[in-house]
Amino acid sequence: MAHEPKDQDREQRPGVRLAWLLRRWWEEAGNAPGGTRPTQQALASRIGVDQTTLSRYLNPKHTSTAPPRVVETLHTHLRAPAAELERARELCRAALEENSRQRAAGPEPEPTGGTDTTDGGTTDGGTTDGGTADGTTDGAPDGPGAPNRRRSRWTVPALVAAALVLAFVAGTVVRDQYAPGSRTPTDGAAAGAAPVSGAPNEEALQWPLLLKEKGDQFARGRALQHLLREEEYEVKADGFFTDETQEAVMAFQRRKHLSPDGKVGKHTWPQLVKELGPGAEGHAVLALQELLNNSGQGGTEVSGRFTAATADDLRFFQRSHGLVPSGRSDVQTWLSLLVFQSPPVHAPEYQRSMSPFPSAPA
Known part of the structure; x- marks a missing residue:
């Protein structure tokens, strides 16, 4: 016990x-x-x-x-x-x-020890006999490796200096590339990284960039596909950004007078997301619930129906990320949901069904 x-x-x-x-x-x-x-x-x-x-x-x-x-x-x-x-x-x-x-402050290391993956209990981790917290052995004299350790003191400053030089050069390139009048709106790789003002914690959040690739893009990919289905594009909501999804994105971009590059970033996301509230139904609600369910707070029912429970979960997310807890999905809430996603997990069980509105878990 x-x-x-x-x-x-x-x-x-x-x-x-x-x-x-x-x-x-x-x-x-x-x-x-x-x-x-x-x-x-x-x-x-x-x-x-x-x-x-x-x-x-x-x-x-x-x-x-x-x-x-x-x-x-x-x-x-x-x-x-x-x-x-x-x-x-x-x-x-x-x-x-x-x-x-x-x-907000940054990731914290997980405590040592195993994760409880069965119904029976937890598995304790261990340390090596005679080891110290930094991985060295107590009382060990300086040996052949000592000069390497002394030289390593200069490694970090050198890397920091190199990183600053690269950042300066990259900043100059981006400034020149995105000077007024330099190009038309597009959702290419650099454009998708543009900051959005008014983000939580006084930090500029960036719309994630999704584009055609072989790997599963998980909750963000499924949310994109549900939003496309809301716009009546027939795509499979499985998280894989295939030719089918790319063609639907390009068609949507042309309809909205955007550059049809087939990439979903800072120009396309705001046109796709919708303000939703209690009583709403459809694929846009599925997209919202997909993101809520994978935002780290757990347990949001992905049903396609904006219930009172969905509103409660959304208000909790908004409070946790410095947003007004309205229980409605405005553009800033969509942006935060897309940014603050938990590490990718396999598609949930209900996703294997291709019905328009997945059944709630039993």
């Missing part, structure tokens, strides 16, 4: 405490009269997330980022004590606020 830790600094973080609490709910689910502890696979299916995501939520070796709706759903399905729901909500809010601050 999981016992919530008390002493160590890291274990006092709200995300870790939330993970311990959710883990205990799951482990104790079978203790109540008539209760049966579900497998993580079955539980993930019930709450509408994949098993890997749920495993991280329940693993104290990671700071849990389970959103409020998932926490509440777990509380219901696991028949957890009613008195612990409000405490879980408070930990959830604190954990997600901390996570947003960390994302």
Whole structure:
């Protein structure tokens, strides 16, 4: 049985405490009269997330980022004590606020130790006997490798100086290339990197550039294809930017009087995205839900129907990224959603169905 830790600094973080609490709910689910502890696979299916995501939520070796709706759903399905729901909500809010601050400051190294990938528990990591935190051996005398270590002190400054020179040259080229009147609007590689003002945290965000290539472009690719389907272009929403998708993009660009380069960047995205709110239906809603579901907060139902739960998830995302929590998808919200995507994952189970509106997870 999981016992919530008390002493160590890291274990006092709200995300870790939330993970311990959710883990205990799951482990104790079978203790109540008539209760049966579900497998993580079955539980993930019930709450509408994949098993890997749920495993991280329940693993104290990671700071849990389970959103409020998932926490509440777990509380219901696991028949957890009613008195612990409000405490879980408070930990959830604190954990997600901390996570947003960390994302703004930069990535934090994961703690050592394995990830809980089964229903049985976690796998502890280890260190090498006699090793120190920096990978050297205590008390080891300077040997043949010592001169190399001394020379390495000059490596970083040299690389920094080289990077500054390259940045200066690249800045000059870009300035000349995009001087007024130098070229017509296009979504080419450099154009797609243009900043957009008014972004969260006073930083300029950039519309991601999507173009034809062999690899799966995951949630961003599927969102693009759903937006094209909203414009009545018959493309398969599978995340792969093929000839079919490129032709649809070029046709859309011609219709909007854009340069038909077949690339989706700073000029094309704003023309594709739509303001959506409660009651909306269709492929644009699917695109919005695809991005919400893969934004790191987890658990958004991808149904093609803008429900109250979709609005709640959207407001939570907006608050977490310094946007007005309107519960509607304006252009700035679409931009933030496209930028702040979690690392790519395999296409979700529902995506294998080619029905226009995927069924909600069972």
